[in-house]
Amino acid sequence: MDLTLKIWRQENAQAKGGFKNYEVKGVSKDSSFLEMLDVLNESLVDKIESPVCFDHDCREGICGMCSLYINGRPHGPDDAVTTCQLHMRKFSDGDTITIEPWRAKPFPVIKDLVVDRSAFDEIIQAGGYTSASTGGVPDANATLISKYASDLAMDAASCIGCGACVAACKNASAMLFVSAKVSQFALLPQGKVEKERRVQKMVAKMDELGFGNCTNTYACEMECPKEISVSNIARMNREFLGAKILSGEKV
Amino acid sequence: MSKQRTLSSITKKVIMSLAGLFLIIFLLVHLGINLFLMPLTENHQEIFELLAGFMATNPVIKVMEVFLFGGFIIHIIYGLIVQFQNWSSRGSIAYKSGSKTKTTISSQYMIHTGVLVFLFLAMHMYQFYFMKLGLNTTPFVDAHGHPEFYNVAVDLFSTQPVYSVIYIIAFIFLGFHLNHAFQSAFQTLGWEHPKYTPCIKTVGLIYAIVVPLGFIIIPLYFMIMH
Incomplete structure (x- = not known):
């Protein structure tokens, strides 16, 4: 050719x-x-x-x-x-x-076609840690997780953080990326411990870094190489609103 | 001390969607009354005037009117804030090859259809609401000097085709705006469900077609009759 x-x-x-x-x-x-x-x-x-x-x-x-x-x-x-x-x-x-x-x-x-995507790393860092039990090795099945929740979490976790969602969005919004990262933890018992903190911190960092607001055009979902669903965005909105309204913790 | 006091992107969108849903409900009520401009029943003019009178004088409606104006102002102001932030986030250099992503036309032009509907709304407020406040005059007044909105509206539609055409075009734009707005509001509020989201999208599409069409039929009727 x-x-x-x-x-x-x-x-x-x-x-x-x-x-x-x-x-x-x-x-x-x-x-x-x-x-x-x-x-x-x-x-x-x-x-x-x-x-x-x-x-x-x-x-x-x-x-x-x-x-x-x-x-x-x-x-x-x-x-x-x-x-x-x-x-x-x-x-x-x-x-x-x-x-x-x-x-x-x-x-x-x-330079040329290379862009600095460290803003994504900053958002991940803002998410913080997950608490884990110390001591002896727990049984593999000690923590019960439904098949449905684990499938959804796995789908969300398949986000590779390439930034295509931001590139495709007419608003340069990072909501699909952030929502995938929030969802993969919020859906699982291991991630539930800090979920209110995490979602508020990550959204605040996303806003601070200057990403746009989501207007639900769904261009992100259409262009995502890993087919991350915009249902994650709805989940993040739910998690965020729940945390804002119900959690009194200062973050 | 340097904690930021501005609302988060999600909070802004939630406020916009709640205000938008309130306006969507209001639009249905408005259409319900307007349809009586046409001879749906023997005494349609009486019903229209009764309903218009109720809307103008009922204390509960008076309170709701404050919420309605608040809803419009919040929806418009946050819509503009969000849009300016989004343009800024996109950066100064546009893609030379444009965007080939197949998003809906409705969702791409929300700010444009929104601004056009706002311009119509400003005209509409001047013509009707200002009349009620006495800031705009009309030859159609009753014995007490109150404007007769039935006659004002029928006169506008019957004698001023330019107004009717602007009215029709405004509602076509509103239809596009609503087509995206309806389902988008639920997504923003976090209600996404494999079973109900397709229903919401269908209801939104039906609403976006039927309600503007209901408004459009009225000037069309008077244009054809005269």
């Missing part, structure tokens, strides 16, 4: 970026999107040009490092996959592909 790539280039956080066009020739239909970018970077290095910076790590769709806003969608045209799992067969020979970094005020560009 021969492709034209329109890629956002930006030297550093302070620099003014812009789009640059690149031609890549002979890309295999079976290669992944990131492998295609590797091919481009190889050719740029050969020409002693600066390669295009992009985030990646595991390349098997579980680490949440890869990002890229491809042709108007986070993680590109395929549903429920990360950019590293996106295959070039989803494109056609001769296509022009526009590649942009995540755009959101709390996700500033570091």
Whole structure:
């Protein structure tokens, strides 16, 4: 496949970026999107040009490092996959592909297509700890958990924190991410001990970092590579309201 | 001491949704009365005037009116605050390739339909509520000098097609606004359920079509009859 790539280039956080066009020739239909970018970077290095910076790590769709806003969608045209799992067969020979970094005020560009997502880490940190019993090893089934609750918690916990929800949201809201992290604990007995504290702290941190307000357009759910459901957002709202109204604890 | 005093994003949205749901109920009452502008029964004009009189004088309704204005003001002010924050969060650089995510048109343009409905509301307040307060005059007054809203409305719809067209367009925008608003309010309040959420969405869609259509039929009737 021969492709034209329109890629956002930006030297550093302070620099003014812009789009640059690149031609890549002979890309295999079976290669992944990131492998295609590797091919481009190889050719740029050969020409002693600066390669295009992009985030990646595991390349098997579980680490949440890869990002890229491809042709108007986070993680590109395929549903429920990360950019590293996106295959070039989803494109056609001769296509022009526009590649942009995540755009959101709390996700500033570091270089080219790499953005700083440490705002997510700050929200996780704000969530705090979970209390656990010390002493001997408890029986594996000492804590009873319903199948239903464990399934929901597991679904929520499959969030990899890539930030596609923020990138897709017209309000740059982080509600899907935060609600998944709140839900995975709130649904389980182990996480219930600090649940009121946790939800209030995480929402306060999310607001403080400048993420937008949720207006329920559900773009986040549509673009989430892990198909995290917006029912988590409703759950977080319930947890938050319950904690605000019923818990007198100062957080 | 530096603890922030502003409301959280979720609290703001909850306040907006509660105010919105209150306005949704109010709209039904308003439609119920307005429909009697048309000859639904022999004595429809009497019923309309009776209901309008009740709404204008009943002490309970008077108290509710305060809540209603409060509801409108809170919904509008928080709607604007939330929107300005959201634009700011999105940052200064827009996506060159736009957004190909298939969200509903209603949900994408809430602020736009909201502002257009507000403009209509401002006009509507000037034409009717200001009349009640005596800040706007009308030739249609009763023996006590009170405005006769039945005649005011029928005259507007019968003789001023521009007003009727603006009225119809405003309610089409309101329909789009309501289509998203109805189910969104329940989601914000945290009521999401595998069985009931699809019901809420269906009821919301029916409400968003039937109620604006009910309002639209009235000017259409008078435009056709004259």
